[in-house]
Amino acid sequence: MYQIKEAKIRRMTNLNGSPCAEVEVYSAAGEPNVLAYLVSSPSIDGYELVKVVRSDASMEYDWYDNSFHTAFEDVTEGAFENSLTATAEEEKETFRQQLLSTGSLNKQLNERFFGNGTVM
Numbered sequence: 001m002y003q004i005k006e007a008k009i010r011r012m013t014n015l016n017g018s019p020c021a022e023v024e025v026y027s028a029a030g031e032p033n034v035l036a037y038l039v040s041s042p043s044i045d046g047y048e049l050v051k052v053v054r055s056d057a058s059m060e061y062d063w064y065d066n067s068f069h070t071a072f073e074d075v076t077e078g079a080f081e082n083s084l085t086a087t088a089e090e091e092k093e094t095f096r097q098q099l100l101s102t103g104s105l106n107k108q109l110n111e112r113f114f115g116n117g118t119v120m
Helices: 088-100 105-114
Strands: 004-015 018-027 033-041 046-055 072-074
Touching (some): 004 033, 033 105, 088 105
Antiparallel strands (some): 004 018, 046 072
């Protein structure tokens, strides 16, 4: 399972016409950083994880449009896999919960989406 060291909101954007937070997630276990895309969803504890992008970007090489490699790769479908202890959906939910409990990310998301520290 992906161990989160730190997470911070990079920007607010739109994904399929919905407001979305792009969150940079730093690994504690030396795995590549990922970008997690969260949309507001009152039905599942406030935020739904809708997309995961692996970030292999390097400021040394990717400060311009570098087409020699894939700096950002959509890994939403393969990011979470079935294991002996959990299904892919359970892995995804565990990651989402771990992400939302990292530092003050949940509070920052509430402020960005709703302008205050509480979920509507």
